[in-house]
Amino acid sequence: MPELPEVESVRRAIAPALEGRTLAAVRIDDVRLTRPEDPLLVAAELTGERVEHVDRRGKYLVVRFASGRALLIHLRMTGSLLREPSGQTHVRAVLSLDDGSEVGYRDVRRFGTWLLLEPGELEPYLGARLGEEPLVAAFTAKGLGQRLHGRRAPLKSALLDQRTLAGLGNIYVDEALWHAKLHPLRPAGSLDRNELRRLHNAIRKALELGIARQGSTLSDYRLPDGSSGSMQREFRAYGRTGEPCNRCGTTLEKIRVAGRGTWFCPHCQPEPFTPSSASRPVRRSAVPVNASRS
Ligand SMILES: [Zn+2]
Numbered sequence: 261m262p263e264l265p266e267v268e269s270v271r272r273a274i275a276p277a278l279e280g281r282t283l284a285a286v287r288i289d290d291v292r293l294t295r296p297e298d299p300l301l302v303a304a305e306l307t308g309e310r311v312e313h314v315d316r317r318g319k320y321l322v323v324r325f326a327s328g329r330a331l332l333i334h335l336r337m338t339g340s341l342l343r344e345p346s347g348q349t350h351v352r353a354v355l356s357l358d359d360g361s362e363v364g365y366r367d368v369r370r371f372g373t374w375l376l377l378e379p380g381e382l383e384p385y386l387g388a389r390l391g392e393e394p395l396v397a398a399f400t401a402k403g404l405g406q407r408l409h410g411r412r413a414p415l416k417s418a419l420l421d422q423r424t425l426a427g428l429g430n431i432y433v434d435e436a437l438w439h440a441k442l443h444p445l446r447p448a449g450s451l452d453r454n455e456l457r458r459l460h461n462a463i464r465k466a467l468e469l470g471i472a473r474q475g476s477t478l479s480d481y482r483l484p485d486g487s488s489g490s491m492q493r494e495f496r497a498y499g500r501t502g503e504p505c506n507r508c509g510t511t512l513e514k515i516r517v518a519g520r521g522t523w524f525c526p527h528c529q530p531e532p533f534t535p536s537s538a539s540r541p542v543r544r545s546a547v548p549v550n551a552s553r554s
Contacts, residue, residue, distance in 0.1 A: 287356075311326075437461065
């Protein structure tokens with residue numbers, strides 16, 4: 261699923277094609293894309309709108325119109341925007357622009373959504389669903405600590421929650437926790453100041469690297485010109501079961517947290533030691549057996 265770096269990469273690539281252009285004609289072929297709204301009605305409403313900016317908030321693309329309306333696009337699993345949609349398969353919608361070009365929306369699994377919001381509706385809608393943007397200057401280690409304070413949920417679950425921070429998903433949470441040397445099962449509210457600082461830096465580092473590599477292409481994600489991202493070559497944790505940790509050489513492990521596959525280094529990211537885990541006989545020791553490797 262596209263996360264912040266993938267959606268940001270799409271935004272950067274598609275914004276020049278859309279900004280300043282008027283939607284001369286709009287075709288939406290998939291009832292699932294706009295439901296419960298009728299796709300014909302949404303297409304009619306969009307026609308004639310002039311695009312002012314293409315923004316991103318969390319994993320949403322926000323197409324802002326001069327009228328004050330906004331089209332909120334969520335790519336979900338396999339959605340993508342294309343510069344030249346003709347001849348492509350699984351194209352669910354086409355925006356015909358006033359310069360004669362087209363932007364298409366392609367979605368193999370059809371979980372993506374388009375929501376047209378009236379002036380004034382965007383901020384309340386997003387505000388109810390999303391926490392802070394992790395790449396803005398206002399996002400600080402202290403603010404992160406306030407978001408996590410008192411929470412007993414595993415760190416991984418808390419960071420996947422879009423109301424904690426906007427835009428992180430399974431890939432970049434695992435990458436950030438590896439960089440921060442924090443175990444995914446640490447209780448979210450248990451981090452000290454130094455650990456919060458590490459996590460804050462690590463989240464930014466993982467996301468910025470993801471954007472610099474234009475996202476990660478594991479199966480469906482493509483940029484609007486059809487090219488792939490290359491972040492998958494830079495993964496330190498995600499998907500690397502049985503491979504050596506780049507930092508210490510210990511074999512990476514996979515567990516499930518919040519129902520999601522979760523990769524970590526059992527040496528660099530030590531398991532949280534609690535009285536309850538100490539009393540359980542078959543749990544791994546809080547001191548890794550291969551601690552001498554460093
Ligand atoms: Zn390691």
